Amino acid sequence: MNHEKDQAFHEAAREALDKQESQLTPEVKRALYQARVDALQKRNQDKDSTRLWGWSLQKSLYPTGLAMAAILTMVLWLPDTGSEIVPDSTSTQFSAETLDMLSAEEDLSFYEDLEFINWLATQPEQG
């Protein structure tokens, strides 16, 4: 019973409120229409500005990106072509000699003398 009364009351309230809404003054209706148009325009403006920002960003980023890519390519590519690894005969020779010395069983003093012997061999004969 109470539920039915509530429902009947709600129905009457709904009807009364609808009636009030339908009686809005032209000024209010106009203001609401304007508010709606302004809101939708604002969204379009925001979209446009986002698109413009994105476009200008792309416009400035593309050349910068291309330049960066070119520089990076040069940096990565030039060492390969410009400074090819040339075997350093002295250093490899030294390394081989050092390896020989370390692995050999002779006394280290022999190698110290060997340096002197080599030097002596290069001296022109005198007398």
Place this chain on the structure above:
Amino acid sequence: MQSLDQFLAEVEGRAFQIARIATGCDQDALDIVQESMISLVTSYSDKCESNWKPLFYRILQNRITDFHRRKTLTGKIFAWIGLKKADEEDIDLLEQIADPNADMPELALSKDRFSDALIHALEQLPARQQQTFLLRIWEGLSVKETAEAMQCGEGSVKTHLSRATQTLRAHLEPHYFSGDHHES
């Protein structure tokens, strides 16, 4: 598929009425509706259109709550410095409090009077009850949607609605049921 323009055109009248009942001022209500529209279209227009209505009313509720907070704060500041706002000078606050036992003789006269009395009675309700009643009964949101819009539990929605209905019926029913209208 419904466009955002169509959606806003559908809800703007009701939103205005809800805001007007909550604020008691046409201009404040228009500002609140416009701010709510802008917020919806700029932040939530990409959401599924079935979410627009609860989202829009949630924004509207937040704006109304902000309005009341600002009003309360302004009132406190004016009270603190011992001043009244110019537009409140001649208003007797006691006159603004609804008397639940008072008769509303105009209610029995016509449907128009019933509408006016209903609006008046709604304005006297506590804000949460008022908004719950309008969203559930007039706007037709479900309990869940109303709870989302008001950011409260579904149980609170049912309680607010029940209390709002009781209070409004207590004010309006004698005229409503004995009057020459309704009872459909």
